[in-house]
Amino acid sequence: MNDLTIEHVRTAILDVPLIRPHRFARTGMEAQPILLVTLTTRGGVTGTGEGVVPGGPWWGGESVETMQVIVERYLAPLLVGRRVDDIAGVQQAMDDVVANNLYAKAAVEVALHDAWARSLGVPVHTLLGGLARTSVPVTWALGTESAAEVIDEARDKLESGLHSSFKLKMGAQDPADDVARVVEVAEKLACDASIRVDLNARWDLVTSLRWLPRLAEAGVDLVEQPVPGAEVEWLAEINAALPIPVMADESLRTPSDALRLVRMRAADVFSLKTTKSGGLRATRAIAEIAAAAGVPCHGGTSIEGPIGTVASLHLACATPGVTFGSELFGPLLMREELLTEPLRYADGALHLPEGPGLGVELDPAAVARFTRR
Incomplete structure (x- = not known):
């Protein structure tokens, strides 16, 4: 059986251009910033989640930049050494250290589900x-x-x-x-x-x-x-x-x-x-x-x-x-x-796509092309 213990947590911010400007009541955007959170287990399985807000912090108070700080500085140390199937325990630990910041926590929680499902060879919906x-x-x-x-x-x-x-x-x-x-x-x-x-x-x-x-x-x-x-x-x-x-x-x-x-x-x-x-x-x-x-x-x-x-x-x-x-x-x-x-x-x-986890695979070249330096 795969070792489900989390060994690494990595983040990256992508800036992905849009086909046209998209406007909200208070703001607009021509590109969408996306935070990727990737967990890797000791068994070699990875899971990915996404932190994203609609057009910046005006909606919920978070941005990809705040999410990255929260994940890297406060949540990642909690994750390393825990199992990806301990989702309820991880959520409680995150809430004990960080209040609110639901967008950042969502990125981690989805990555946990993706990694756990992949380790079992089943889709997340299972x-x-x-x-x-x-x-x-x-x-x-x-x-x-x-x-x-x-x-x-x-x-x-x-x-x-x-x-x-x-x-x-x-x-x-x-x-x-x-x-x-x-x-x-x-x-x-x-x-x-x-x-x-x-x-x-x-x-x-x-x-x-x-x-x-x-x-x-x-x-x-x-x-x-x-x-x-x-x-x-x-x-x-x-x-x-x-x-x-x-x-x-x-x-x-x-x-x-x-x-x-x-x-x-x-x-x-x-x-x-x-x-x-x-x-x-x-x-x-x-x-x-x-x-x-x-x-x-x-x-x-x-x-x-x-x-x-x-x-x-x-x-x-x-x-x-x-x-x-x-x-x-x-x-x-x-x-x-x-x-x-x-x-x-x-x-x-x-x-719905087929396959284990979320059922999709990121293109490494595309991720590298849009990763913020």
Whole structure:
């Protein structure tokens, strides 16, 4: 049997260029920084996890630079000498030394799962309980560009058969202008596709109650996180007022958050992200709380590269409650391929790869080319 004891922990920051600029309510990016965390066991098995945030520390307070410091200085010394199958013990040890920093911990936790599954010769989804599905639908995220640009991009995706669901970013403009832009898009596309919006927590309660009904009237069929994450009471009031679902993202990071959202009926859909919640197991716990309450889950994204994306895919495919599709489009937004065999996007969905661990292999040449010096 392989020796599962961790011998080495290595990190690298990659800067991967995007096919086009991607904008959020507060920031934008032309390249996505990715932290790779690689664990090697004494038996010679490696596991890799990914630390990545959407556009920098504005979302959750972490960046690839902070994650690298946390992993190298505080978490790696805890990992060396422990077994990759001691995931609960490692998580407790990490929490004893480092509070919060869930993105950094997620990178480590996914690497543990990858290494353990590879040592057993099984896919990661086996460690999560087995398959509920083998693929998930993928929504394509559109930025804050003009209505004409957004409509053209969406039409191209529809005609290619890659996507039939689209999410528009909002919150970067005056509400009246922002709503007019989205209404124009929705009126052109709503008959052919699902149109959703994400405010990235930029509006207050009054602004939301004034303008969001107009989006519903225009054909928008879901609103994601219109108000700041801490304002769960506002979110509940908005959810009660709107005839379309409200999805929680910034308000949902931990199982405790999930329980509070359920009790307050603050969201009709939960956005799951292994990154923001500290890894696969905590995210699965959130999904189980949602399932008990009859709340469907959606596979959200932090614009992960292929490692983070496929980790989230394993979770989504092993979790029955992920019935509201996904946004696992991150690798499609990246200009360069990082894997020896790309992930398979077809028929509007991302399909689970076969093989042990995460089921993918990084291309060493591509990793070297984009590694930050």
